[in-house]
Amino acid sequence: MKPSLLYVILCVVVCSFSVSAQQKIDYFKDDGKQLSVNVIADKTFQTLPDNLINLGQDSAYHWLRVSIKNNSAHYEKYFFEIAFAWLDSVSFYRQDFSLIQKLAWQNPLSERLYPHRNFILPILLKPHSDTTVYTRFYKKRMLIKGEVSVKNEEDFFSDRIFDTGYYSFFTGIVAIVFLFATAIFFTSKDWVYLYYAGYILFLLGFTLTGVGFFLSAYQQGFGFISALELRNWMLWCSLISLMFFVRNYVLGGHQLNRLNLMLWRVALGSLFSMVFQKAIVIYFEETTGSPPYFLLITMICCFLIAIMLIFYFVVYSYVKKINPSLAKNYLIGITPFFIFGVFSYFRTFEFIEHSWLLDQKVQVACVVFDIVVLLFGLSIRYKALxxxxxxxxxxxxxxxxxxxxxxxxxxxxxxxxxxxxxxxxxxxxxxxxxxxxxxxxxxxxxxxxxxxxxxxxxxxxxxxxxxxQSKISLDSFDKRLRNYVLKAIEDRLEVAIHFSLCNSAITISSMQAINLFRVLQEAIQNVLKHAQATKLSISCEQTDDKISITIEDNGVGIAEVAYNTESYGMRNMRNRIQEIKGEFMIKSTPESGTTICIEIPVYTAIAVLNE
Known part of the structure; x- marks a missing residue:
């Protein structure tokens, strides 16, 4: 199944459980940021498609108007929610244009009308009554995306339970995988598991801070890192971990050439340069209130360069077959997240409309898919290692x-x-x-x-x-044997030595050589001492499946009693040949000479035995 199809199915499954608001909500954009609420009321509003906001980084004032009607015979409580935690300003107005509350993301949750990371306005309506609520919100230099909804109390709390359960499930999965990867690192001392643990931990932080989860814990920021910037720092740390993870995961054990080493340094340098660029951005925001536009563009370019080079190394590993199975595993895992990111950029620049397929929960589902697929690949890798x-x-x-x-x-x-x-x-x-x-x-x-x-x-x-020597050629063995026989015989016998080899380069191990040599020594000494022979013949032939060595004399032979009760010498000869997986046979009758046959399988002779 293709990763893109998996992505669509994943999104459908995730969003099929979501509670979608059906209340009609109208929208108006105030580019000049000059209009008051009573003037806005006379303006022409447009219906907000699917109750989804996807607003660019133009720093305009955005207005919402929602009419709520209670048709029941009892009091009904409704909740008007803007599901985006990082707005710089949110103002709720009544139907008579009076201000209900003005908030920003910096306001503690305890000071809000409803203590939640998102901006929520509770509205209590009398039986058979209605009201209209206006809301103005604003965000400087940040894409605003999310859902705007109006729900009754039952649907609202049902949605809260689903929302909390969904992100808790995501957090639980990441926490379990993180502990698993960390444990494997301490067990195996393999750094790829630590990089993976760092990657998913910072990815979890990036996702949760992006939707404002646990906002009260970091709302005051950490030193020079504000709560608003914490998400970007989490993403940066996640990418650093991802780069080292990719280097060790799909390029593990591979020495990069000069070009790829340079590209690796460019990718790493691009990410680390973003730290200094971000410090400059913070400086300009605190002094002039607005950083240079080219600096923001440079940061985006550095980020994209690092992402593209990470993908390059994965594809390089797959094409060059360095670790093709691991590279494929990585590509399958990251593809849904990558598709989501590409379409998110298209939506940011208004090339496409916002859709539930680009919802935050779908992004979380893509992250979980990536983590689980990579964990599966790491498990296979761990098993193989x-x-x-x-x-x-x-x-x-x-x-x-x-x-x-x-x-x-x-x-x-x-x-x-x-x-x-x-x-x-x-x-x-x-x-x-x-x-x-x-x-x-x-x-x-x-x-x-x-x-x-x-x-x-x-x-x-x-x-x-x-x-x-680890191995000895039969040609060398032949020369050594001839030299020994000539010295041992000293013209006492007529000797014929013949080696017939179809492959003169064939080799035997040192173990085979010494055992064969000792057996031949023993056989020759027996001929000299006991056989009373006048002729001795030694021949060696190689066939397709074996090497045969024959030692034959024309002596007095071996008596039947001696033949049936092998001497120590003959037992030693037989044992030596059996050690090298060969066969040892003696054929002899009194007064007709003795023939010793030795056979060694070719595969045994050719291989250098390590036994």
């Missing part, structure tokens, strides 16, 4: 376990290879020392010790070679 944090925690734990596993694996490998060989060396040295004391030490014994030392050193180098 929490899941990402949990994923990072799991990954950190997996990395920790992987590191621990690698330490244990390297320790085991060093223990099984280098450690066992050094133990043999130590035992051999003890024996050599004993023989030396007996003067029976033979050179062959020292050569054997030297051989064991060289083998231990070589095993240590092989381990370092494998673990020093």
């Amino acid at each position: 929490r899941e990402e944090k949990e994923r990072q925690s799991r990954l950190a734990l997996e990395n920790k376990l992987t590191l621990q596993y690698e330490k244990e694996r390297i320790s085991r490998d060093l223990h099984d290879s280098v450690g066992s060989q050094l133990t043999i060396v130590a035992t051999s040295l003890d024996a050599a020392t004993y023989l030396a004391h007996k003067q029976k030490l033979e050179p062959q014994k020292l050569e054997k010790i030297n051989e064991n030392v060289r083998e231990a050193v070589q095993n240590l180098r092989d381990t370092i070679w494998a673990t020093h």
